[in-house]
Amino acid sequence: MRDRGSEEMAEHLEESDFVREVGACFAPGGRLSRKCPGFVSRPSQVAFAQIVARTLENRETAVLEAGTGTGKTFAYLTPILLSGRKAIVSTAGKTLQEQLFNKDFPALEAALGVHVTVKLLKGRANYICLRRLKNVRQMGLPTKQAFDDLRKIERFAAVDSTGDRAGVKGVPEDSVIWSYVTSSRENCSAQKCPYAADCFVNKARQQARDAQVVVVNHHLFLSAACVKEASDNRMLPDADIVIFDEAHKLPEIGSHFFGQELSSSAVFDQLQEVRRITISRHRHALDKNLTWEELYESARDALQDFVLKLDELGIHEGESQNVALSVSSGSVTCPSTSSARYTQCAS
Structure with missing residues (x-):
């Protein structure tokens, strides 16, 4: 976003008291220049902030793009803080999420x-x-390192109020112990849990409901959109304002939640499962003139033909695109309204 274009856009905005207040914060001699060492007033940043302010004031939707160095973060955070309204700010990853917070x-x-x-x-x-965490020692751990990591986590959990694993020093992110001491939606006992009153997840969600601004990442936001939970235990609270920073990454992340993923390895895994069930339960029904190996080879050839068709359409390994599959006619067309990811793996 060039400064000239930003100035022209800002000139067309009907400046309310709120919009003027936001703009004044970024002006030379304004609050930011007085309190933030090295702050320099930039017309593009002022315009960006005022567009955000007007969008919030009118309860509208805006998609804004600005180049590196514009000062986008301060430009959208300032109107949020001055508005006094409930807001959710979502980032693409944890790094920016923690930087904001x-x-x-x-x-x-x-x-x-x-x-x-x-x-x-x-x-x-x-x-x-x-x-x-209380029951993990009864389960047995695979390595001595896992026990060492467990002791660090136990000491941390005894004194920390958040239970955020990022605060545990000396335990790698990929340590095997984490799968033993964190929960998933499937194995959570929810309100039946004897530790529900002290649950770190419940506390974090309650604090989010009470806060004016909640900082999340796109994965959590989209996951919450997919899951229906009781109002008192929802992942995210209601909000007046939602800001997506790094919004260009939303389609890619969203495809994991609202799309379908296809991989050749998954297909072959299913074929092997069919083989196991067929041989163990329905051996008598197999045509003696058609062996399982021939069936497997036939299915694999069909899959390879499908992969070639995807390649012709420009859909390559690891890419997400809109794909429509017509099973009855055996055709593959592109694009459509549903998203799919194709991953080719060695079989």
């Missing part, structure tokens, strides 16, 4: 002279499960 929000609150309750909310697997 630990650095940008505190800096802006101090500069603007406002106090806003901001909470960081992550997915369930990021929090220690007290029930599983």
Whole structure:
């Protein structure tokens, strides 16, 4: 977004008191320049912030793009903080999510002279499960390193109020112990759990409901959109404002939640499962003139033909595209309204 274009866009905005207040924060001698060392007023940033302010004020939707160095983060956070309304800010990954929470929000609150309750909310697997932590020693652990990591987690959980695994020092992100001491939606006992009152996930969600601003990532936001839960235990609270930072990554992440994934390895796994069931339960029904190996080869040839057809359509390994499958006619067309991901794996 060039400065000239930004200035022209800002000139066409009907400046309310709120829009003018937001713009004044970014002006030379404004609150940000007085409180933030090295801050330089930029017309493009002022325009960006005022567009966000007007969008919030009119309860509209806006899609904004600006180049590196524009100062987008402060430009959308400032109107949120000054609005006094409930907001959810979603980022593509945890790195920016934690930067917003630990650095940008505190800096802006101090500069603007406002106090806003901001909470960081992550997915369930990021929090220690007290029930599983209590019972893990009875399950048995595979390695000595897992026991060493467990002791660190136990010490952390005894004194920390969040249960956020990111706060545990000395335990790698890929340690096997995490699968033993965190929960999933499938194995969570919910309100039947004896530790429900102290559950770190429940506490985090309650704090998010009470906060003015909740910082999440796209995976959690889209996951919440897919799951129906009781109103008192929903992943995300209701909000007046939703901001998607790094919104260009939403389609890719969204395809995992709202699309279908196809991989050659998954198809072959299913073929092997069919083979196992067929041989164990229905051996007598097999045509003696047609062996399983011939059936398997026939299915594999059909899959390879399908892969070639996808390649002709420009759908390659690891890519997400809109695909329509017509099984009855044996055709594959592109595009359609549903999203699919194809991953080719060695068989």
